[in-house]
Amino acid sequence: MTLSTRRRWTSAEIPGQRGRTAVITGANTGIGFETAKLLAEHGATVILACRNADKAAKAATAITASVPDSTVHTLQLDLASLASVRSAAERLRAEHPRLDLLINNAGGVRPRYTVTEDGFESTFATNHLGPFAFTGLILDRLLAVPGSRVVTVSSIGHRRGAIHFEDLHFTRRYRYTHAYFQAKLANLMFTYELHRRLAASGAPTVAVAAHPGNARTEFGREMPLPVRVLMRPRFRMITWWLMQSPQVAALAAVRAAVDPDVRGGEYYGPPGRAQFTGHPARVESSAASHVAAAQLRLWQESERLTGVAYPLSERARVAPS
Structure with missing residues (x-):
C-alpha cells in the first residue's frame, strides 16, 4: 500500500548536498554506484565503502569523470568479516x-x-550483522550532525521472510531464498529498533529504510541461470514490467536519505x-x-554476535511495551 500521494519523485527533487558527507x-556497481553518483552530482562528498578495493577505485574514477568537481573517496569494507568492519570503521x-x-x-x-x-x-552476515556492526561503530560520527540519517536498504522479499531465532545461521537446513528473506526482514527490524532508540535518546539522527523494487544489476550474478538470463539488459523489452534500471531503483535510497519530508522510521x-x-x-x-518484541530480541542477539554496543543512552534500551 502506498502511503504517499505526492507527485512522482525524481532526481530533480534532490536538494543541494554541498557540505555533506555520505x-x-x-x-562500486549497480544501485550503490548510482546512489553515490546522484549524491555526488548534487554536491555531496561520497565515500564508496566496498569489498573490492580495485573495483571501488574504478567506480570512483567513473564518478569523477562524470562529475568533474566531485569529491570521492574509497574505503575497503568486507561486511562478511567483523575484522574488516572494525578496521574500516577505525579508518x-x-x-x-x-x-x-x-x-x-x-x-x-x-x-x-x-x-x-x-x-x-x-547471507545473514553480509546483509545484517555486518551493517549492524558497521553502523554501531561509526554512529557517533552521525550523532554529532543535526539532520543526519542512517538509511538501510531492504527488499520486497522481506514480506516472505521470518526470523529463525532458533537457527539464525541455517545450520540444520539451508535454502538461499529463506536466508535472503530473513536478512531483508532483519534490515527493516533493525531500522525500526534503531529509530526507536535514537528517538528515545534524543539524538539528532534518524533511521529510515528503503527498497529498490526489482533492479537489473549484477546482484544476481551467482543466482541460477534462468534468473541471470532474465536480468540481462537485452531482455529489458520483455521484463520492463518486472525489472527497472539501477538509475531508477537507486532513487528509493536517495529519497530516504535527502528528502526533507522524510521522517525516522519510514520506508x-x-x-x-x-x-x-x-519511482x-x-x-x-x-x-x-513491526513486532516490537522481535525487533528487540534481534537487536540483542546482533549485539551478542558482533560484540558491538551502540553509543546511545541506556533508557533507549528499555523493552517496548
Whole structure:
C-alpha cells in the first residue's frame, strides 16, 4: 500500500548536498554506484565503502569523470568479516570527524551454504550483522550532525521472510531464498529498533529504510541461470514490467536519505500492488517487521554476535511495551 500521494519523485527533487558527507556501502556497481553518483552530482562528498578495493577505485574514477568537481573517496569494507568492519570503521573515524549520511546498501545472497570467518551464515552476515556492526561503530560520527540519517536498504522479499531465532545461521537446513528473506526482514527490524532508540535518546539522527523494487544489476550474478538470463539488459523489452534500471531503483535510497519530508522510521520504495518498479513513495512493510518484541530480541542477539554496543543512552534500551 502506498502511503504517499505526492507527485512522482525524481532526481530533480534532490536538494543541494554541498557540505555533506555520505558513506555508501557496496557502491562500486549497480544501485550503490548510482546512489553515490546522484549524491555526488548534487554536491555531496561520497565515500564508496566496498569489498573490492580495485573495483571501488574504478567506480570512483567513473564518478569523477562524470562529475568533474566531485569529491570521492574509497574505503575497503568486507561486511562478511567483523575484522574488516572494525578496521574500516577505525579508518573512517580517523579521516572523517563528522558524517551526514550512511546508506547501508551492500547485500547479497549465496545460493550455496557458506559461513564467514566469524562462523556466521554468509547471507545473514553480509546483509545484517555486518551493517549492524558497521553502523554501531561509526554512529557517533552521525550523532554529532543535526539532520543526519542512517538509511538501510531492504527488499520486497522481506514480506516472505521470518526470523529463525532458533537457527539464525541455517545450520540444520539451508535454502538461499529463506536466508535472503530473513536478512531483508532483519534490515527493516533493525531500522525500526534503531529509530526507536535514537528517538528515545534524543539524538539528532534518524533511521529510515528503503527498497529498490526489482533492479537489473549484477546482484544476481551467482543466482541460477534462468534468473541471470532474465536480468540481462537485452531482455529489458520483455521484463520492463518486472525489472527497472539501477538509475531508477537507486532513487528509493536517495529519497530516504535527502528528502526533507522524510521522517525516522519510514520506508520508501516503488509503490503499487507488487512494488516491482516505479519511482519511490512512502510504503508500508509487513506486519512481522513491526513486532516490537522481535525487533528487540534481534537487536540483542546482533549485539551478542558482533560484540558491538551502540553509543546511545541506556533508557533507549528499555523493552517496548
